[in-house]
Amino acid sequence: SRMDSISNEKQNLIIVSNRLPLSVKRVDGSFQSSLSSGGLVTSLAGLTKSTQFQWFGWPGLEVRDLGDREEVSQTLEAHNAIPIFLDSTLAHEHYNGFSNRILWPILHYQSGVTFDDTPWQAYKRVNELFADAIVDSAESGTLIWIHDYHLMLLPELLRHRLTQQGKSCAIGFSLHTPFPAGDFWRNLPVRKHLIEGLLSSDLIGFHTDEYKQNFIETCASLLNARTEIPNQIQYKNRLVCTNKFIVGIDPQKFTDTLQMPEVQDRIRTLKERYKGVKVIVGVDRLDHIKGLTQKLSGFDAFLDDHPELQNKVVLIQVAVPSREDVKEYQDLERDLCTMAGKINGKHGTPLLYMHRSVPFAELTALYSVADVCLLTSTRDGMNLVAFEYVACQKERHGVLVLSEFAGASSFMSQGSISFHPANKTEMSEAIFDAISLDPAQRKSKYEYLRDFVNENTRWDSICDGKLSATNTRSAKWGQDFT
Numbered sequence: 001s002r003m004d005s006i007s008n009e010k011q012n013l014i015i016v017s018n019r020l021p022l023s024v025k026r027v028d029g030s031f032q033s034s035l036s037s038g039g040l041v042t043s044l045a046g047l048t049k050s051t052q053f054q055w056f057g058w059p060g061l062e063v064r065d066l067g068d069r070e071e072v073s074q075t076l077e078a079h080n081a082i083p084i085f086l087d088s089t090l091a092h093e094h095y096n097g098f099s100n101r102i103l104w105p106i107l108h109y110q111s112g113v114t115f116d117d118t119p120w121q122a123y124k125r126v127n128e129l130f131a132d133a134i135v136d137s138a139e140s141g142t143l144i145w146i147h148d149y150h151l152m153l154l155p156e157l158l159r160h161r162l163t164q165q166g167k168s169c170a171i172g173f174s175l176h177t178p179f180p181a182g183d184f185w186r187n188l189p190v191r192k193h194l195i196e197g198l199l200s201s202d203l204i205g206f207h208t209d210e211y212k213q214n215f216i217e218t219c220a221s222l223l224n225a226r227t228e229i230p231n232q233i234q235y236k237n238r239l240v241c242t243n244k245f246i247v248g249i250d251p252q253k254f255t256d257t258l259q260m261p262e263v264q265d266r267i268r269t270l271k272e273r274y275k276g277v278k279v280i281v282g283v284d285r286l287d288h289i290k291g292l293t294q295k296l297s298g299f300d301a302f303l304d305d306h307p308e309l310q311n312k313v314v315l316i317q318v319a320v321p322s323r324e325d326v327k328e329y330q331d332l333e334r335d336l337c338t339m340a341g342k343i344n345g346k347h348g349t350p351l352l353y354m355h356r357s358v359p360f361a362e363l364t365a366l367y368s369v370a371d372v373c374l375l376t377s378t379r380d381g382m383n384l385v386a387f388e389y390v391a392c393q394k395e396r397h398g399v400l401v402l403s404e405f406a407g408a409s410s411f412m413s414q415g416s417i418s419f420h421p422a423n424k425t426e427m428s429e430a431i432f433d434a435i436s437l438d439p440a441q442r443k444s445k446y447e448y449l450r451d452f453v454n455e456n457t458r459w460d461s462i463c464d465g466k467l468s469a470t471n472t473r474s475a476k477w478g479q480d481f482t
């Protein structure tokens with residue numbers, strides 16, 4: 001029956017990420033869940049439309065009482081989400097201590113990271129707890145798709161447990177960050193453990209060829225793995241495939257939202273407010289890698305270079321709060337506030353700096369009225385905001401000004417204006433070029449980007465292929481699971 005086939009499908013795919021796509025909150029003694037935000041959730045949102053799966057992850061809060069845990073599990077069950085409970089100290093050390101303060105900066109080429117054993121032990125422990133929680137739900141043939149840098153040891157820990165239980169499962173791993181080049185990875189004292197952890201996967205996916213190649217070279221130099229066959233790594237009798245998979249968005253979700261009457265109203269209001277003014281938009285999690293201090297300096301330089309444009313340009317910057325428990329992120333927020341104040345004091349008030357999340361409808365309205373989208377990442381796995389801006393520019397043909405260090409730049413540079421984020425003169429020129437492009441040039445750039453965004457939606461091709469990997473091995477991702 002249909003129900004049978006759905007529940008069979010459900011058995012076939014397990015997705016794992018540190019955080020569940022739903023955040024759970026305690027409200028008046030009971031539990032409520034809501035959709036989390038961020039790149040990973042956006043990138044997998046499309047899956048929920050087409051595919052049945054179970055999603056394992058941390059629910060985002062500490063739940064000690066067994067009865068409460070049962071209640072949280074039931075709340076999440078309706079969304080196929082399965083919570084892995086962690087006590088708050090352990091979760092904090094794993095997430096903030098190791099993942100965000102040590103691993104994240106190294107993956108993004110930031111130097112000056114201090115290693116500490118306590119968070120490392122927590123990282124290992126959390127990966128073990130994830131493996132323990134998942135192994136019993138998997139059956140032979142289940143495809144297990146693990147996401148991101150918080151869980152790099154999980155493929156090995158899970159493989160070990162599965163083998164002990166006599167289960168044979170394909171394990172895929174997707175990294176959502178860059179993987180650094182050369183010997184940068186050596187900055188991490190536990191560099192070998194993490195690479196070995198990953199190499200129990202059958203397939204490791206990266207956003208770009210560059211990250212993939214960096215990883216393969218690190219496996220060769222650090223572990224003496226054999227890498228002469230392109231895209232393959234042979235290590236300890238295992239054959240691991242690697243590939244590039246373009247993570248995209250669901251552009252339809254944006255075009256549909258733009259049609260909503262309240263969004264149209266909002267667009268009219270914004271157009272009225274910024275009549276005769278060029279609107280530049282930026283939307284970023286408040287994170288060092290997004291190059292927000294560089295963005296504000298570059299904008300400041302641009303205003304210095306073009307006094308004739310005073311009151312004719314505005315930068316609307318949404319800085320979405322992120323990792324607020326980490327000191328480096330608190331410091332960055334303070335610096336940005338100071339810079340924003342100085343720019344507004346010096347040049348009239350050309351900068352609208354918002355340190356908050358904005359509702360989705362407001363986000364699409366902003367994208368839609370902006371003449372330019374300015375993204376200044378110093379390093380960035382992909383950057384989905386670039387895709388989202390394009391999805392909202394059907395009428396205006398606005399210009400994407402995109403740092404050459406965003407992964408997206410390796411696909412979108414032809415349709416955008418690229419620049420080096422550390423060079424504020426270059427950034428100033430890029431902004432000026434963007435607002436000066438004539439309609440024909442804008443149209444041709446826009447069409448290039450539109451086609452790219454529409455052709456690479458939500459990993460659909462991967463997901464379809466992935467599912468069939470256990471059955472027909474016919475599609476793209478299926479072929480990669482050999």
Ligand code: ADQ
Nearest residue numbers: 037038039040042043176320357358380381382383384385
């Ligand atoms: P992020 O660093 O979070 O993702 P990005 O790819 O730009 O960066 O995705 C951010 C997402 O958050 C976008 O989809 C955006 O719409 C959403 N968002 C922004 N503001 C929001 C708000 N106010 N409320 C809700 N959602 C909001 C990481 C990597 C990236 C990589 C992605 C996907 O750092 O490089 O592209 O994962 O792999």
